[in-house]
Amino acid sequence: DVKVTQSSRYLVKRTGEKVFLECVQDMDHENMFWYRQDPGLGLRLIYFSYDVKMKEKGDIPEGYSVSREKKERFSLILESASTNQTSMYLCASSGIVTGINQPQHFGDGTRLSIL
Amino acid sequence: AQSVAQPEDQVKVAEGNPLTVKCTYSVSGNPYLFWYVQYPNRGLQFLLKYITGDNLVKGSYGFEAEFNKSQTSFHLKKPSALVSDSALYFCAVRAYRDDKIIFGKGTRLHILP
Numbered sequence: 001d002v003k004v005t006q007s008s009r010y011l012v013k014r015t016g017e018k019v020f021l022e023c024v025q026d027m028d029h030e031n032m033f034w035y036r037q038d039p040g041l042g043l044r045l046i047y048f049s050y051d052v053k054m055k056e057k058g059d060i061p062e063g064y065s066v067s068r069e070k071k072e073r074f075s076l077i078l079e080s081a082s083t084n085q086t087s088m089y090l091c092a093s094s095g096i097v098t099g100i101n102q103p104q105h106f107g108d109g110t111r112l113s114i115l
Numbered sequence: 116a117q118s119v120a121q122p123e124d125q126v127k128v129a130e131g132n133p134l135t136v137k138c139t140y141s142v143s144g145n146p147y148l149f150w151y152v153q154y155p156n157r158g159l160q161f162l163l164k165y166i167t168g169d170n171l172v173k174g175s176y177g178f179e180a181e182f183n184k185s186q187t188s189f190h191l192k193k194p195s196a197l198v199s200d201s202a203l204y205f206c207a208v209r210a211y212r213d214d215k216i217i218f219g220k221g222t223r224l225h226i227l228p
Contacts, residue, residue: 004158031214042205042220043159050214058215090158103149104216106158 003027006091006107014115019078021110023091030096032074033104034058034066037088049074081114088112117142119208121219128196129227136191136222138206148189149207149216150180159205165189176200196226 007022025032033048035058045058047066055066063085067075074093078085088111092104118141128134140146147166151159163174170182180191189206206219 009156035218040220043218045215048214056214092159103161103164104159105161106151108156108158111156 004091004093004105004107006089006110008110009108010111010113012113012115013078013081015081015083017078017081019081019112019114021076021078021089021091021112023074023076023093023107024072025074025093025105026072027093027095027105028071029093029105030071031094031104032068033092033094034064034074034076035090035092036060037090037109043090046076083114086112086114117208117210117213117217119206119217119219121204121206121222123222124220125223125225127225127227130198131195134191134193134196134200134224134226136204136206136224138189138191138219140187140189140206140208142208142210144210147209148180148182149209150174150178150189150191151205151207151218152176153203153205153221155202162191162204198226198228200224201226 004025013019031050034046035043044060049055049068065077088109090109091107094104095102120139149164150162153159163172165172165182173179178193203221205221207216209216
C-alpha cells in the first residue's frame with residue numbers, strides 16, 4: 001500500500017520564520033505535489049514536481065518554494081512565514097503507468113499555524 | 116481551462132437511503148475524473164476514477180459514480196448510506212496526460228442515524 005508521510009501533523013511558527021514541511025513517499029512515484037486546504041476554497045496547488053530537481057509552479061506559488069533532491073522526498077519551504085499562510089498543507093504523490101498518470105495518494109496533512 | 120463544480124456545500128441523507136453527491140466538470144479533450152473522501156484530520160483517500168470504458172464506475176466502500184458526457188457530470192452515488200460515510204467528498208478532473216488535477220471545493224456529506 002502506498003504511504004505518503006508528512007513529518008509533522010501540527011506545527012506552530014512565528015511570523016517571519018523560515019518553515020520547512022517535509023514529505024516522503026515509499027512507492028517510487030515520479031510526481032509529487034503540495035496543496036493547501038482552506039475552508040470554502042477546497043485544495044489549491046502550490047507546487048509540483050515530476051522528477052528529481054524539477055519543479056513547476058501551481059496556482060498559488062507566491063511566498064513558497066520547494067526542493068526535490070531525492071525522488072522520494074519533496075519539501076515545501078515558507079521563506080518568511082506570514083499569518084495568511086496558516087492552513088492545512090497536504091502532500092501527494094502519483095506514479096505513471098503506461099504513460100498515464102495514476103491517482104494521487106495523500107499524506108495526512110500538516111496543520112500549520114503562524115502566530 | 117479545466118474546472119470542477121460541486122454545487123452543494125452540504126448534503127444530508129438518512130441512514131439506509133440512497134445518496135448522491137453532484138459534480139460537473141469542464142475540460143479540453145477527454146477527461147480523467149476522480150472522487151476522493153476526507154475524514155476529519157486526515158488526508159484525502161482515493162475512492163474511484165473514470166478514464167474510459169463503462170460509464171458506471173465502482174469504487175471503494177460501496178460507492179459508484181456515473182459518467183455522463185453530454186451533461187459533463189460525474190455524480191457519486193451509493194445505494195444505502197451508512198453513518199460512517201459522513202465525511203468531506205471531493206471531485207477532481209484532469210485532462211488527458213496532464214500532470215495537474217483540479218479539485219472541486221468539496222461537499223460535506225452528513226448521514227443522519
